[in-house]
Structures are given as C-alpha cells and as structure tokens.
Amino acid sequence: MHIRSEDTVEVITGDDRGTRARVLRIDKRSGKLLVEGVNRVYKHVRRSEKNRQGGRLSKEMPVQISNVLLVCKSCSAATRTGARLLGDGSKERFCKKCGAGLGQISPGKKRATKK
Ligand SMILES: [Zn+2]
Known part of the structure; x- marks a missing residue:
C-alpha cells in the first residue's frame, strides 16, 4: 500500500476525476480508501424519530486505491x-x-x- 491517511491524492476515474483531496481513512484489507468529499452518495431519509427533518444525507463512499494517484508534495x-x-x-x-x-x-x- 503506497498511500497513507493524510496524503493528498488525485482521483483519476469516475465522476470525481481530477479532484484532489485528503485521504481520511484506509482499509488495507479491501484496498479501498475514503477520500474527503469524493464519491459522495446521497441517501434519502424519511422523517423519523432519529431524523426529524428527513431529506438527503450525504456520505462519502470508499474508492478503489487504483483509482487515485498520490500528489507529490x-x-x-x-x-x-x-x-x-x-x-x-x-x-x-x-x-x-x-x-x-x-x-x-x-x-x-x-x-x-x-x-
Ligand atoms: Zn514530484
């Protein structure tokens, strides 16, 4: 694994191609990483006890490590x-x-x- 958390990476595939952001977390077992603001998905939430407002929650999903490149300092x-x-x-x-x-x-x- 050549990328560690707190590294800055550039996304090279998908909707977020070209985005540079900080690595938040790394899952060595699956080879995926969580990058700040990248691969964001929206979850539609119904009004409930826990979430009175309802609406959309955004959440980052892990991306495959091969989809990012390290940005050289x-x-x-x-x-x-x-x-x-x-x-x-x-x-x-x-x-x-x-x-x-x-x-x-x-x-x-x-x-x-x-x-
Ligand atoms: Zn360099």
Whole structure:
C-alpha cells in the first residue's frame, strides 16, 4: 500500500476525476480508501424519530486505491510512486516524476544511530 491517511491524492476515474483531496481513512484489507468529499452518495431519509427533518444525507463512499494517484508534495503532480532503499536499510516512497522522497515506508533493519 503506497498511500497513507493524510496524503493528498488525485482521483483519476469516475465522476470525481481530477479532484484532489485528503485521504481520511484506509482499509488495507479491501484496498479501498475514503477520500474527503469524493464519491459522495446521497441517501434519502424519511422523517423519523432519529431524523426529524428527513431529506438527503450525504456520505462519502470508499474508492478503489487504483483509482487515485498520490500528489507529490514537491512537484505537485499526480504521480506514481516507487520505493527505494536508503543507506540505512530503510525504505522510502519517492515521486517517479521528480524523484523527491515522500516519506519513509519501512524502518531501517539496522538500529538507527540517532534516537
Ligand atoms: Zn514530484
């Protein structure tokens, strides 16, 4: 999984194509993520005890991870990411367009020298 919550992603398919928004939640098991304001559905609600007004409730539905691209913080392009090993044995994500590092994805194997 190359996307984490709080990342900014761009939607590349569907009605929300081109939308950039923040990732709210990730479901690793199903490979889906919840993106702020994306894939919104409206649920029509009848007046009831719980909801006296009735009307429409909007709710975001999860999108497939393959339908979004990570937005690079340094070149701000929607980009594919790669993973690379660093000198200390840790792995980081990087932007395939500009090569900027986008945060560590796994810690180093050896003990870190700095605490
Ligand atoms: Zn970049």
